[in-house]
Amino acid sequence: MAEEIDYHPMWKDLGMDVEAHDGLLAAVGGMYQDVFLTQENRPKSTEYLDNVVMNIHSGRIKEMVDHKASDGQKVVGSFCLYVPEEIVRAANGIPAGLCSGADWATDKVEEHLPRNTCPLIKSFTGFKLGKVCPYIESSDLVVGENTCDGKKKAYEYFGTQKPMHIMDVPNVKNDGTMANWKAEIRRLAERVEQETGTKITAESLKEAIRVTNDKRRALQRLSATRAADPVPISGRDSLLTVQAAFMDDAERLTGAINAMADECEQRVRDGVGVAPKGTKRILYTGTPMAVPFWKLFSLIEKAGAVIVGEECCTGYRYYKDLVDESGKTVDEMLDAIAERYFNINCAIFTPNPGRIEDVMRLAKELHADGIIDCSLQFCTLYDMESFTLEKAAKEAGIPYMHISTDYSNEDAGQLSTRVEAFVEMI
Numbered sequence: 427m428a429e430e431i432d433y434h435p436m437w438k439d440l441g442m443d444v445e446a447h448d449g450l451l452a453a454v455g456g457m458y459q460d461v462f463l464t465q466e467n468r469p470k471s472t473e474y475l476d477n478v479v480m481n482i483h484s485g486r487i488k489e490m491v492d493h494k495a496s497d498g499q500k501v502v503g504s505f506c507l508y509v510p511e512e513i514v515r516a517a518n519g520i521p522a523g524l525c526s527g528a529d530w531a532t533d534k535v536e537e538h539l540p541r542n543t544c545p546l547i548k549s550f551t552g553f554k555l556g557k558v559c560p561y562i563e564s565s566d567l568v569v570g571e572n573t574c575d576g577k578k579k580a581y582e583y584f585g586t587q588k589p590m591h592i593m594d595v596p597n598v599k600n601d602g603t604m605a606n607w608k609a610e611i612r613r614l615a616e617r618v619e620q621e622t623g624t625k626i627t628a629e630s631l632k633e634a635i636r637v638t639n640d641k642r643r644a645l646q647r648l649s650a651t652r653a654a655d656p657v658p659i660s661g662r663d664s665l666l667t668v669q670a671a672f673m674d675d676a677e678r679l680t681g682a683i684n685a686m687a688d689e690c691e692q693r694v695r696d697g698v699g700v701a702p703k704g705t706k707r708i709l710y711t712g713t714p715m716a717v718p719f720w721k722l723f724s725l726i727e728k729a730g731a732v733i734v735g736e737e738c739c740t741g742y743r744y745y746k747d748l749v750d751e752s753g754k755t756v757d758e759m760l761d762a763i764a765e766r767y768f769n770i771n772c773a774i775f776t777p778n779p780g781r782i783e784d785v786m787r788l789a790k791e792l793h794a795d796g797i798i799d800c801s802l803q804f805c806t807l808y809d810m811e812s813f814t815l816e817k818a819a820k821e822a823g824i825p826y827m828h829i830s831t832d833y834s835n836e837d838a839g840q841l842s843t844r845v846e847a848f849v850e851m852i
């Protein structure tokens with residue numbers, strides 16, 4: 427039997443509130459049990475995901491802390507898809523997505539942020555104030571971005587708690603903003619080099635691009651299997667695979683995703699599914715879903731549907747594009763990174779026709795019977811874009827539903843009723 431490790435001393439060294447953190451872990455464990463382990467016919471290879479969640483605040487953090495001690499690596503945390511992990515990796519840093527998927531220390535948060543702030547923003551502030559996120563506590567640098575108004579203003583307070591670098595992400599796509607974005611990518615590279623004390627070389631950047639592209643290639647493979655009917659893997663497990671991509675060791679996770687893709691490809695050949703053939707197929711689109719915000723995916727699939735794709739930052743947007751690997755110099759590769767990331771279709775851009783096109787194309791490719799578009803409460807960007815999406819879905823003849831929700835469970839019953847009615851209608 428493997429030796430049980432007590433991680434409490436590590437959490438204490440990180441300055442965490444160990445007792446409150448024990449409560450958080452117990453709650454997440456219970457949710458995981460209910461949302462994931464009650465699924466029938468899961469691919470066997472998804473057991474890797476059970477391990478990821480079991481180690482998410484313990485074994486994985488220990489690996490990072492050990493790397494910091496032995497190889498002098500630095501942890502660079504972020505909250506947004508526009509922060510290129512390739513740059514962090516190339517400068518001998520460890521990229522980490524930071525906690526932002528649950529309500530925590532809300533009373534303390536509301537001493538610094540307005541009550542009607544998006545739950546994701548309140549969440550990361552609460553995780554910091556409550557000292558319950560080992561990713562935040564072990565970060566040497568946090569990279570923020572001026573994407574939505576809420577985030578960019580919240581970083582002013584967050585920056586009093588952690589060393590921060592803010593990236594200026596354009597809101598319009600044209601040649602001029604692309605030039606600014608390329609300069610911004612270089613500014614980030616310099617800041618990360620400063621933090622890690624390691625110069626990015628053509629060799630290290632090439633390798634970082636390859637490692638990250640391999641992870642995205644594996645996710646693309648897995649996603650392609652979801653066009654089949656019956657669908658081989660659930661939306662819940664697919665979501666968790668991308669959530670893990672922000673936290674887990676890149677190469678180990680790539681191996682695990684490829685194993686899932688192998689198994690799912692075999693399941694497709696054998697006609698084996700996680701849900702019966704003919705189950706109603708949903709395409710999810712909208713705001714990101716950080717761990718442990720599994721509420722919506724859980725209730726959609728418990729309503730008898732299966733999610734076949736996610737047009738969001740914890741889904742398709744994460745793996746849809748690779749960085750061009752033909753660059754030879756650091757400059758060429760930084761340009762290639764800038765171009766790849768400029769292509770992310772977040773609602774911060776105006777206009778943002780690329781997202782609508784992606785949603786409609788994915789709905790077709792994945793044979794979706796309906797689209798569920800969700801925005802976190804008080805997210806004006808995604809709420810506004812829902813009107814354009816609804817119109818496009820109507821024109822394409824695809825049933826569409828918009829949901830606005832938060833991290834609490836208060837609306838779970840009402841949401842289940844709405845989702846069940848939608849699934850029945852499509």
Ligand code: BJ8
Binds near residue numbers: 574577713804808
């Ligand atoms: S690239 S989606 S990760 S900005 S939900 S905090 S937008 S008020 S998360 Fe996002 Fe980057 Fe865009 Fe993706 Fe603001 Fe909206 Fe909240 Fe949001």
